Amino acid sequence: MPRNTANPPETITAEGEARQHTRDALLDAAEVLFSELGVDGASLRAITARAGANLAAVSYHFGNKEGLVRAVFNRRLRPINEERLRRLTALEDAASPEAPDPEGVLRAFLEPVVRFGQESSEEQMRFRKLMGRTFAEPGEVMRQRLRDQFQEVGDRFPRALARAFPGLEPGIILWRFHFMIGSMVQVALHGALIAESSGGACDPTHGEEVIGRLVEFLLAGFQAPSTGASGGKQRPSKGEASTAAPAIFAWEEGF
Amino acid sequence: MPRNTANPPETITAEGEARQHTRDALLDAAEVLFSELGVDGASLRAITARAGANLAAVSYHFGNKEGLVRAVFNRRLRPINEERLRRLTALEDAASPEAPDPEGVLRAFLEPVVRFGQESSEEQMRFRKLMGRTFAEPGEVMRQRLRDQFQEVGDRFPRALARAFPGLEPGIILWRFHFMIGSMVQVALHGALIAESSGGACDPTHGEEVIGRLVEFLLAGFQAPSTGASGGKQRPSKGEASTAAPAIFAWEEGF
DNA sequence: GTCTATATGGGGATAGAC
DNA sequence: GTCTATCCCCATATAGAC
Numbered sequence: 001m002p003r004n005t006a007n008p009p010e011t012i013t014a015e016g017e018a019r020q021h022t023r024d025a026l027l028d029a030a031e032v033l034f035s036e037l038g039v040d041g042a043s044l045r046a047i048t049a050r051a052g053a054n055l056a057a058v059s060y061h062f063g064n065k066e067g068l069v070r071a072v073f074n075r076r077l078r079p080i081n082e083e084r085l086r087r088l089t090a091l092e093d094a095a096s097p098e099a100p101d102p103e104g105v106l107r108a109f110l111e112p113v114v115r116f117g118q119e120s121s122e123e124q125m126r127f128r129k130l131m132g133r134t135f136a137e138p139g140e141v142m143r144q145r146l147r148d149q150f151q152e153v154g155d156r157f158p159r160a161l162a163r164a165f166p167g168l169e170p171g172i173i174l175w176r177f178h179f180m181i182g183s184m185v186q187v188a189l190h191g192a193l194i195a196e197s198s199g200g201a202c203d204p205t206h207g208e209e210v211i212g213r214l215v216e217f218l219l220a221g222f223q224a225p226s227t228g229a230s231g232g233k234q235r236p237s238k239g240e241a242s243t244a245a246p247a248i249f250a251w252e253e254g255f
Numbered sequence: 256m257p258r259n260t261a262n263p264p265e266t267i268t269a270e271g272e273a274r275q276h277t278r279d280a281l282l283d284a285a286e287v288l289f290s291e292l293g294v295d296g297a298s299l300r301a302i303t304a305r306a307g308a309n310l311a312a313v314s315y316h317f318g319n320k321e322g323l324v325r326a327v328f329n330r331r332l333r334p335i336n337e338e339r340l341r342r343l344t345a346l347e348d349a350a351s352p353e354a355p356d357p358e359g360v361l362r363a364f365l366e367p368v369v370r371f372g373q374e375s376s377e378e379q380m381r382f383r384k385l386m387g388r389t390f391a392e393p394g395e396v397m398r399q400r401l402r403d404q405f406q407e408v409g410d411r412f413p414r415a416l417a418r419a420f421p422g423l424e425p426g427i428i429l430w431r432f433h434f435m436i437g438s439m440v441q442v443a444l445h446g447a448l449i450a451e452s453s454g455g456a457c458d459p460t461h462g463e464e465v466i467g468r469l470v471e472f473l474l475a476g477f478q479a480p481s482t483g484a485s486g487g488k489q490r491p492s493k494g495e496a497s498t499a500a501p502a503i504f505a506w507e508e509g510f
Numbered sequence: 511g512t513c514t515a516t517a518t519g520g521g522g523a524t525a526g527a528c
Numbered sequence: 529g530t531c532t533a534t535c536c537c538c539a540t541a542t543a544g545a546c
Contacts (some may be wrong), residue, residue: 021511022512043538043539044540045540054512056512056514056541057511057512058540059541060511137391139293154452170456171453171456175472176468178441179468179473186390186433186436187434189390189391194430197409197429201425201426202426202429213431216481218434220479221472221476224475227467277530298521298522300521309529309532310522310531311524311525314522315529
């Protein structure tokens with residue numbers, strides 16, 4: 001298994017208080033540069049320079065660049081997806097045995113991303129951009145990140161949506177689930193652009209506004225009836241359950 | 256102005272019939288590799304190798320890599336956006352002085368991209384991925400492409416949407432316009448993923464299905480009423496026209 | 511743990527022969 | 529127009545001193 005050659009203990013230097021080490025400085029610097037330049041665009045030299053660390057520190061702490069990428073994304077995505085699932089579970093438990101609240105499911109998916117962290121809105125924007133990049137980038141590394149971090153979310157949310165919006169086939173649910181992701185990512189990646197082109201009317205730095213606009217739009221979209229036939233081949237109609245979506249979200253490979 | 260050092264005439268070699276030259280082979284190869292690896296990820300060496308051309312040919316025909324990128328995108332985006340505007344104009348003329356048909360406006364925006372080309376569906380998918388990348392990538396080159404090719408589309412469509420969906424503030428229109436782009440891009444970039452994770456129920460290679468699913472979802476979203484206040488600062492309410500959106504889509508810089 | 515120094519490779523660009 | 533050969537820069541990664 002990919003284990004680092006060494007495992008540095010958390011020694012305390014004489015400089016700061018809680019800042020445990022170079023390791024965190026590297027993660028922070030990498031996050032900023034990844035969000036601004038992309039993973040490929042951010043060189044280890046630029047990252048270590050910004051972190052005030054040495055080039056070789058990356059090798060020591062993360063093995064190689066891919067290890068650093070992995071660490072940067074995991075640090076953020078894990079708590080986000082954990083909160084998503086926690087909120088979804090709470091919703092389902094509260095409504096059981098009825099279907100969970102539709103708007104609640106959407107918010108459980110969107111809010112942990114959009115309202116990430118209580119820090120500056122600049123930091124929120126930056127993280128959303130990083131998040132968007134996870135979906136937008138094509139590389140093998142990114143696909144791996146998605147597979148690792150999204151398997152449970154990508155499985156349980158479509159299922160919950162299928163229960164919250166009965167009458168929609170699983171295929172339709174899946175289309176719309178991806179439309180939702182797309183809208184979210186677009187705001188994350190191009191939020192500043194939206195703000196600018198609106199002449200100040202739209203404020204993507206304001207988490208509540210983003211959420212509100214997204215939810216009112218997406219909720220209506222999900223509630224739309226689906227015209228059955230669309231030219232394509234008919235689904236083989238396997239199984240009998242209309243509430244359980246089968247084998248949704250493999251994330252395997254493909255593309 | 257950025258003009259190439261030489262301007263090669265369209266000589267006819269003895270080999271093929273219509274294939275005018277290396278130039279087209281380079282464009283084709285670049286398009287494939289850009290869509291698969293990203294602009295940064297596709298090296299000139301890989302592109303020229305695939306095109307069966309020499310490395311120096313890029314320099315001769317396009318000046319440098321950025322010139323090649325510019326040419327690849329312009330070749331596709333120009334006709335697409337021209338068709339969008341042609342269809343929008345036809346819609347507006349037909350309805351005048353009434354507002355244009357809402358669904359028609361959405362289709363005028365979406366169909367020229369999704370149903371691009373009558374060639375193989377594989378080619379369609381590839382192009383959609385390239386298209387999606389245009390929005391997803393952050394680089395300076397991409398932003399320039401957007402600015403060049405989208406100024407008119409990004410200006411006229413939000414205006415038309417504002418007329419087609421009266422009662423929505425321009426700011427709301429702009430949010431939703433970007434949500435629409437996001438959904439479209441998501442399908443373009445991750446179409447194969449959607450197909451796979453649906454177990455065959457969704458078929459993103461089928462243009463009509465993509466269009467149908469998008470339109471039924473987005474139309475409902477646009478029709479949703481907007482809850483006025485959302486915490487954010489109030490818009491200064493400049494001008495008087497509710498049908499004309501002001502200064503929409505600058506594409507200037509920012510990000 | 512952190513640094514310097516370096517190995518190794520790949521990238522874009524171009525000069526100049528044909 | 530096309531090719532070969534090459535320049536030069538920048539990337540990742542690692543060895544080995546401190």
